[in-house]
Amino acid sequence: MTLRVTRRQFFKLGAAGMATSSMAMMGFAPEPAVASIRHFKLTAAKITRNNCTYCSVGCGVLLYSRGDASINNVDDIFHIEGDPDHPVSRGSLCPKGAGLLDFVKSRSRLSHPMVREPGTDEWKRISWPEALDRISRHMKDDRDANFVGQDEQGNTVNHWVTTGFLAASASSNETAYLTHKVVRSLGMLAFDNQARV
Amino acid sequence: MTNHWVDIRNANLILSMGGNSAEAHPVGFRWVMEAKEKNDARLISVDPRFTRTGAVSDFHAEIRTGTDIAFLGGLINFLIETDQFHHEYVREYTDASLIVREDFGFDDGLFTGFDAESGSYDTETWHYEHDEDGFARRDETLQHPRCVFQLMRAHFSRYTLDVVQSVCGTPRHKIERVWNMIAETVVPDKTMTILYALGWTQHSIGSQIIRTAAIVQLLLGNMGMLGGGVNALRGHSNIQGLTDLGLLSNLLPGYMQLAGSEEQDYQEYIAERARAPLVPDEVSYWRNYERFHVSLMKAWFGEAATEENDWCYDWLPKLSVNLYDVLHTFERMSQGEVNGYFCQGFNPLAAFPHKEKVTASLSNLKYLVVMDPLSTETAEFWKNRGELHDVDPSEIQTEVFRLPTTCFAEENGTIVNSARWLQWHWGAAPPPGEAKPDVEIIAGLFHRLQAMYREEGGPFPDPILNLTWPYRRPEEPRPEELAREYNGWALEDVYDENQNLICGRGEQVGDFGTLRADGSTACGCWLFAGCWTEDGNQMARRDNSDPYGIGMTLGWAWAWPANRRILYNRAGARPDGTPWAPNKALVWWNGSRWVGADVPDFPVTSPPSAGLGPFIMNQTGRGQLFARERMVEGPFPEHYEPFETPVANNALHPNNPLSKHNPAARVFEQDRENFGTLEEYPYAATTYRLTEHFHYWTMHARLNAIMQPEKFIEIGETLANELGIEKGDRVRVSSKRGHVDAVAVVTKRIRPLQMGDRTIHQIGIPIHWGYLGETKKAQLTNALTPFVGDANTQTPEFKSFLVRVDKL
Numbered sequence A: 001m002t003l004r005v006t007r008r009q010f011f012k013l014g015a016a017g018m019a020t021s022s023m024a025m026m027g028f029a030p031e032p033a034v035a036s037i038r039h040f041k042l043t044a045a046k047i048t049r050n051n052c053t054y055c056s057v058g059c060g061v062l063l064y065s066r067g068d069a070s071i072n073n074v075d076d077i078f079h080i081e082g083d084p085d086h087p088v089s090r091g092s093l094c095p096k097g098a099g100l101l102d103f104v105k106s107r108s109r110l111s112h113p114m115v116r117e118p119g120t121d122e123w124k125r126i127s128w129p130e131a132l133d134r135i136s137r138h139m140k141d142d143r144d145a146n147f148v149g150q151d152e153q154g155n156t157v158n159h160w161v162t163t164g165f166l167a168a169s170a171s172s173n174e175t176a177y178l179t180h181k182v183v184r185s186l187g188m189l190a191f192d193n194q195a196r197v
Numbered sequence B: 001m002t003n004h005w006v007d008i009r010n011a012n013l014i015l016s017m018g019g020n021s022a023e024a025h026p027v028g029f030r031w032v033m034e035a036k037e038k039n040d041a042r043l044i045s046v047d048p049r050f051t052r053t054g055a056v057s058d059f060h061a062e063i064r065t066g067t068d069i070a071f072l073g074g075l076i077n078f079l080i081e082t083d084q085f086h087h088e089y090v091r092e093y094t095d096a097s098l099i100v101r102e103d104f105g106f107d108d109g110l111f112t113g114f115d116a117e118s119g120s121y122d123t124e125t126w127h128y129e130h131d132e133d134g135f136a137r138r139d140e141t142l143q144h145p146r147c148v149f150q151l152m153r154a155h156f157s158r159y160t161l162d163v164v165q166s167v168c169g170t171p172r173h174k175i176e177r178v179w180n181m182i183a184e185t186v187v188p189d190k191t192m193t194i195l196y197a198l199g200w201t202q203h204s205i206g207s208q209i210i211r212t213a214a215i216v217q218l219l220l221g222n223m224g225m226l227g228g229g230v231n232a233l234r235g236h237s238n239i240q241g242l243t244d245l246g247l248l249s250n251l252l253p254g255y256m257q258l259a260g261s262e263e264q265d266y267q268e269y270i271a272e273r274a275r276a277p278l279v280p281d282e283v284s285y286w287r288n289y290e291r292f293h294v295s296l297m298k299a300w301f302g303e304a305a306t307e308e309n310d311w312c313y314d315w316l317p318k319l320s321v322n323l324y325d326v327l328h329t330f331e332r333m334s335q336g337e338v339n340g341y342f343c344q345g346f347n348p349l350a351a352f353p354h355k356e357k358v359t360a361s362l363s364n365l366k367y368l369v370v371m372d373p374l375s376t377e378t379a380e381f382w383k384n385r386g387e388l389h390d391v392d393p394s395e396i397q398t399e400v401f402r403l404p405t406t407c408f409a410e411e412n413g414t415i416v417n418s419a420r421w422l423q424w425h426w427g428a429a430p431p432p433g434e435a436k437p438d439v440e441i442i443a444g445l446f447h448r449l450q451a452m453y454r455e456e457g458g459p460f461p462d463p464i465l466n467l468t469w470p471y472r473r474p475e476e477p478r479p480e481e482l483a484r485e486y487n488g489w490a491l492e493d494v495y496d497e498n499q500n501l502i503c504g505r506g507e508q509v510g511d512f513g514t515l516r517a518d519g520s521t522a523c524g525c526w527l528f529a530g531c532w533t534e535d536g537n538q539m540a541r542r543d544n545s546d547p548y549g550i551g552m553t554l555g556w557a558w559a560w561p562a563n564r565r566i567l568y569n570r571a572g573a574r575p576d577g578t579p580w581a582p583n584k585a586l587v588w589w590n591g592s593r594w595v596g597a598d599v600p601d602f603p604v605t606s607p608p609s610a611g612l613g614p615f616i617m618n619q620t621g622r623g624q625l626f627a628r629e630r631m632v633e634g635p636f637p638e639h640y641e642p643f644e645t646p647v648a649n650n651a652l653h654p655n656n657p658l659s660k661h662n663p664a665a666r667v668f669e670q671d672r673e674n675f676g677t678l679e680e681y682p683y684a685a686t687t688y689r690l691t692e693h694f695h696y697w698t699m700h701a702r703l704n705a706i707m708q709p710e711k712f713i714e715i716g717e718t719l720a721n722e723l724g725i726e727k728g729d730r731v732r733v734s735s736k737r738g739h740v741d742a743v744a745v746v747t748k749r750i751r752p753l754q755m756g757d758r759t760i761h762q763i764g765i766p767i768h769w770g771y772l773g774e775t776k777k778a779q780l781t782n783a784l785t786p787f788v789g790d791a792n793t794q795t796p797e798f799k800s801f802l803v804r805v806d807k808l
């Protein structure tokens, strides 16, 4: 279903007012043109297979990153495009998927644990150990104070409903599975994800 | 989806209703266009707005938001009364012939057993009549007055064209045209696929809208068929996976359920779920419930789970109410009954209804923990943003932790798309700064808690102290290890009934048929068994070959269950095992077994002559036209008005106030007071997504911010004229609960609906934009929406509520 066009038609189409770069993103590029772009721009890239994590079509994406795995070198993703082998998306991405790089690199990405103390108006940076120590202390105190072993009818219920947990629908199965396992071991019931919303 | 994205190309008719896939699932929608181009298919769009899906459809019909049951109920009546239903399919593959109890009934909008005081039903009578052996009585001629078919016929006989027109506001000729187009797919060589999304789920009657669609597809013989099915185009990239893994208040992995507080006895808990067939010899696959349950307990609690302690039955929390869903939890939070809350990649301040209530609720917390790759409004709910979010930080005593996490591009793992495909992906770069994978954060918290319970003690520490943790680096469980665990492995050698070894001790199980109830297998999610076998990670497979040329790429990734791509595909063949039509061949009986282009959804050696029903998960082996007690508001769908509706009464029950809205919906007292009236808020509003944005996330992505920079609402030309609003004017949209300011897009795409002598106007409100990120700042849309959910799932009614519009 990819539109087959020759290189010449491709540039004509481009001249007709549609940006060729966005056409390439949408999967309408002629193979030779794509091949030559790749050859020059991306030869040194590492290509990693992934999927768009916006909607549930699950389009295949290829992450292009630089970095040679040497010790002082950090990999950096610099380009994301559709995976042409993917049987559903066949190289296409929609306007959401086409902007994935700007999500990965967004200025709003968080980089350090923060805390906002009660009644204050600012974030304060804290270390991971401090953050996890303080949070787990809160959890322990709340569970200890409010865990219900038996309800008023004398039924064993073993639940803890004064702390709740919302899980993320863009997180992986593996994250979800471990989250579920831990949450239930604590006896939590106020547990949900975007499926109900 | 019962079917899958590429299979849409095999359809002859596509009904897009309760969704706008051209815009919300754009790349998946290319398969609709493929069907139109290559399969001469037609596309129908039924939507309050003329959307981008409508723009390329062969026929578009406008409808009042929240009236889909009336539209489809009328279709059911039309199909039956004009004899355009698939007789053989209905007789053989559905429960049409089963006879219902004599004391079951329906009167003026209420089924038998309603208790007005509690707003709920006693479902005692919603069952089949049983014979001496406990099987449902049947009448294959479908003539018995109490057989499901006749009851269904009588139930929907009230949904005449006139009634449907008066409820939906759709012009008569458009309703007739759509019904006729759909009826044409009753022939065996034509199929219709139904594509829906949140436009069906986000209603107080959402689950029953989908049930109505399922009845339509059963009547037309479109379930289990190539190019057929009822296809939920789910909203988020792994919402399918999180549901499959049971991350919901009342579930366990693989759609198993937590016990209610009354269920104190383990054997009774199992017996209630491992249900025996209601028709002799049927498969009733949930009979195996205990195998899945014990395997889960072994995966979680290892050696501690033994037959003597009922496999740690009491170690799992039990439910004192049916659901601890998010509306329930935020209601409790608003009452001060919740102290701590975790938001993992979830932005409830923007995503939950009635933002003011959500803000007040979060302010009651002692501690809030936000784990997210991005800065979210929820994490900063205590910050004053002027008129966009007016709070006083000094009065909010919540301690808030914000923990940075990796995103998809920085970790390995799987997500499950709408088509139930588990697709493995790989990370390509480290996350920014000190951000960590969620798994490490969870592990870090868990180990601290475990140490504290070991040192300090505390109530019921057993599940915490004994939780299995078979990960090589305990502080950093690897996705590969977790995937192997939810696939499952043998703890002892496993033999089949003929004493052949089918899985050696320590080996990965190959499928869920290997799982045992005697503690010899461990499996974190039976539905995913087969995804990581002794042959390795099946989810990472990348063979996109399609040997039958019908879009079935069984070698690409892995689909649950058992790598099956089209559910109920046995129903895609005739009772004698041959395909319904040559162009629809999917699986068939070859004389000794079931074979074909898909993994058969059936015991592969059970011959057609044995006559087993194709819907093997159901106790009847048949598609359920009659839902029995599985739906809280009734075994047949009935139209009820949204809780905020632009009409004075329910046209089907004008004189019964109890059946104006869903009688079984749960409404909290304070929220009932927060419903607006038609007099103050005269217009019906509906929320939706745009193709350029994904919820509140892409507000943070520059490219998307450039494409759709500023909050707008859509208003029809007629109403805009009446209100003196011109395109580009700034307007204020208000509901009883709050307001948002936005640019008005005055459009022909939303038409006024004529209902009797009244004209009803609808307003379209995209859900996007907030006050963080790269776009222009705006109030969150959920300032407007009502705090009431679907009676079964508690999905909020985001699609139908009342507003007024004022020019600023």
Ligand code: SF4
Pocket (backbone or CB within 6 Å): A052, A053, A054, A055, A056, A057, A058, A059, A089, A092, A093, A094, A095, A096, A097, A098, B025, B026, B027, B028
């Ligand atoms: S690229 Fe678009 S259609 Fe594909 S998964 Fe992402 S959001 Fe969905």
